[in-house]
Amino acid sequence: MAAALTVVLAVGLITVIDGSRQQAMSGNVTELSCDAAIGPTRPGQAGSGEADAASLEGEQREIASLVIKIGKERGMSPRAWQIAIQAGMTESRLKNVHYGDRDSLGIFQMRPSMGWGTPEQVTNPQYQVNKFYDVLEEVPGWQHMRPGEAAQAVERSAFPDRYHEWEPMAVHLVQNVGEIRNVSGCGEARGDVVLASNSSAQRAIDFAMGERGKPYVWGATGPDSYDCSGLMLRAYEAAGITIPRVSRDQYKAGSMLPVEQAQPGDLLFWAYDTADPSTIHHVAMYLGNGKIVEAQQSGVPVHVRDVSWDEGGLVRQAVRPGV
Numbered sequence: 604m605a606a607a608l609t610v611v612l613a614v615g616l617i618t619v620i621d622g623s624r625q626q627a628m629s630g631n632v633t634e635l636s637c638d639a640a641i642g643p644t645r646p647g648q649a650g651s652g653e654a655d656a657a658s659l660e661g662e663q664r665e666i667a668s669l670v671i672k673i674g675k676e677r678g679m680s681p682r683a684w685q686i687a688i689q690a691g692m693t694e695s696r697l698k699n700v701h702y703g704d705r706d707s708l709g710i711f712q713m714r715p716s717m718g719w720g721t722p723e724q725v726t727n728p729q730y731q732v733n734k735f736y737d738v739l740e741e742v743p744g745w746q747h748m749r750p751g752e753a754a755q756a757v758e759r760s761a762f763p764d765r766y767h768e769w770e771p772m773a774v775h776l777v778q779n780v781g782e783i784r785n786v787s788g789c790g791e792a793r794g795d796v797v798l799a800s801n802s803s804a805q806r807a808i809d810f811a812m813g814e815r816g817k818p819y820v821w822g823a824t825g826p827d828s829y830d831c832s833g834l835m836l837r838a839y840e841a842a843g844i845t846i847p848r849v850s851r852d853q854y855k856a857g858s859m860l861p862v863e864q865a866q867p868g869d870l871l872f873w874a875y876d877t878a879d880p881s882t883i884h885h886v887a888m889y890l891g892n893g894k895i896v897e898a899q900q901s902g903v904p905v906h907v908r909d910v911s912w913d914e915g916g917l918v919r920q921a922v923r924p925g926v
Contacts, residue, residue, distance in 0.1 A: 652771030656779070663697040666710055666728060671781045673732045679740075681783045682750060687735050688773040690754035693766050699728055711735050711758065803842040804868030807924075810841040811888050811896045814905045819898045824848070829898040829905060831886050835870060838888065839924050846924050850886035857924040863912050865921040867891040871910065872918040880918070889921065 659667065667688055674684040691697045694712040703712045709726045713719035713734065724730045738757050739745055745753040750773065751766035758766075777783050814837075817828055824833035832850040839846050846856040854872050862871060866889070873885040887897035887910070895910045910917075 652773075652775030655769070655772035656775045659697070662699070666691060666697045666699065667776050668780055669728055670732055671777065673729070674736065675781070677733075677736055679736060680746070681777050681781055682746065683736060683739060684781055685770075685773040685777050686739060686745070686750045686753045686757075687732065688776055689750055689766050689769045690735065690758055692769040692772065693754070693760075694758065699726060699731075701726055803844060804866075806842040807838040807844070807868055808888065808890060808896070811835075811838040811905075812890075812907075814838075814898075815896070815907065817898075817905050819901055819903055819905070821901070831898045834896075834898040834905060835886050835888060844924055851881065851883045853886055853924075854880050854883055854918070854920075854922055857922040859920040859922055862917065862919050862921045865889045866923070869921040869923050871895060871921055873914075873916040874918050875916070877916060877918050883918065885916075 670687045670691065671684045674681075674687065688697070691710045694707075695703075695710050697710065699710055700712075701708060703709075706714050706716050706722075708715070708722060709731050710728065711731055711734075713725040713731060715722050715725060719725050720730060720734060725734075735757060739753065742748075742753060742756045745756060748756065749767070750770060751764070754766040755763040760766075811834055814825070814829065814834060817825075819830060820828035821830050822833070823829050825837045829837070832848060832853055835850075835853060836846060836848055846853050850872060853870060857870070860869075865871060869889045871887050871889055872880075872883050874880065875882040875884060885897075885899070887895040887899075889895055889910070890907065893909055893911070894907055896905065896907050898905045
């Protein structure tokens with residue numbers, strides 16, 4: 604490395620200390636935009652990232668630290684660091700190996716025959732990390748992809764889904780090595796689950812839309828009838844995301860954002876006092892284009908209707924489940 608790093612492993616967390624104690628979100632580091640639909644982790648794996656990070660050995664910790672250090676020096680967002688860590692962990696378990704499929708070498712299994720550099724270059728950690736970032740920056744719209752999808756766009760693997768496996772660990776490293784408090788860029792994380800991918804949110808929408816016409820029954824959670832929160836519960840369950848049973852608790856099961864910025868799949872809430880979440884009494888799913896799907900009340904089946912941001916009782920924060 605250009606500058607010496609001290610790596611400290613304590614209580615299962617890795618901390619990097621450099622000479623200036625650089626704060627990741629200061630200086631020229633690009634801040635994240637709130638796009639919770641692309642990460643940071645998969646449902647039901649809130650604790651696995653810490654466990655996976657704690658199992659890393661010396662070389663792996665050093666390479667993860669180098670990925671973050673170079674990302675900071677280049678002014679790249681923490682999402683880029685996460686993508687590189689997921690790619691490196693998938694390709695080599697974050698080790699600078701001198702073997703691989705055909706002529707693949709190094710952390711990212713770069714192939715000299717495919718123009719990645721000479722064998723000497725693609726086994727040099729500094730070169731490899733910078734080269735990975737160079738190629739990532741050329742991927743159109745990489746900032747708006749799920750991190751594993753962006754890693755695949757760089758690596759072009761025959762097994763594209765495998766990069767997602769290391770999302771929880773990569774997020775943990777970005778948070779604790781890179782000193783980032785908010786990896787998703789979407790505010791405080793709440794609840795024990797994490798955000799779905801775009802496709803998962805779409806599965807939740809598809810489920811809810813498929814239940815249209817079924818009757819409202821207070822306390823019902825399907826499959827023949829629903830109340831408002833029961834429909835949301837089953838919709839996100841169908842997408843692989845666990846959220847609480849009742850609307851007041853569902854309000855705490857994701858990252859909050861201004862209701863005017865709601866995206867398809869986000870949850871909207873109604874309360875007797877919009878400043879007091881304990882008075883929430885209704886929840887619906889936003890579909891985009893000013894429409895929601897909901898199980899509203901007795902005598903009214905599951906349906907789609909228009910919603911207005913100044914509608915009476917509408918809570919000013921939408922919730923993106925799982926973040």
